Amino acid sequence: MSRDREALVMAAALTTTGLLHFASPRPFDRIVPRSLPGKPRTWTYVSGVAELAVAAAVAVPATRRLGGLAAAGLFAAVFPANVKMAVDWRHQSAGRRAIAYGRLPMQVPLVLWALRVARSAT
Secondary structure (H helix, E strand, O other), X not given: OOHHHHHHHHHHHHHHHHHHHHHOOHHHHHOOOOOOOOOHHHHHHHHHHHXXXXXXXXXXXXXXXXXXXXXXXXXXXXXXXXXXXHHHOOOOOHHHHHHHHHHHHHHHHHHHHHXXXXXHOO
């Protein structure tokens, strides 16, 4: 995959997820760690805005390096939410547990992908 295409695929994925934070915020609210101050919905919206901003930065060649680095940070920052989901779903069906537990190791390739996008920026 070309470096521009790879960046645009990442931007599209971040845009989709960012928009989902507003279109369907409830699932995101549920995985906001309780240790964060304020209301979960606020964090859902803040993270949605962050994903949209990072998507825009990744999509534009002039800001792609910074966007890729920001995406790596964002993917690392949402890891506690994935841990909360895994803990909360530990007594769910095998399928739901597989989804929740499967999200945990997926953060590593996402961070590596974002760093690759940042490095490939010209």
